Amino acid sequence: MTSHSMKKHNANDLFFRSLGVDMNNHQKIEICLGQNCKPYGGQALADALNKKGVPFTTFECRSLCTYAPVVFVKNKAKLKASLDEVL
Numbered sequence: 001m002t003s004h005s006m007k008k009h010n011a012n013d014l015f016f017r018s019l020g021v022d023m024n025n026h027q028k029i030e031i032c033l034g035q036n037c038k039p040y041g042g043q044a045l046a047d048a049l050n051k052k053g054v055p056f057t058t059f060e061c062r063s064l065c066t067y068a069p070v071v072f073v074k075n076k077a078k079l080k081a082s083l084d085e086v087l
């Protein structure tokens with residue numbers, strides 16, 4: 001890692017830490033935008049993370065619809081997820 005990329009890496013860490021996100025912990029967020037999760041909070045979570053500039057990916061239904069919205073954080077399911085649980 002060059003000193004330039006190290007400096008950029010540290011700036012990103014500070015940014016995400018200011019949002020309450022620990023990027024050193026390799027936060028990986030996946031939000032379900034399937035037909036049930038999307039209207040039951042999935043889209044709202046995606047919009048909130050976009051507004052905060054927090055990176056995430058989306059997926060379509062993993063058959064956990066009863067627990068919408070479903071989010072995976074570091075590969076662990078958060079059922080009926082809230083923004084606090086995701087960040």
Ligand code: FES
Pocket residue numbers: 032033034035036037038060061062063064065068070
């Ligand atoms: S729509 Fe999200 S788990 Fe089915």
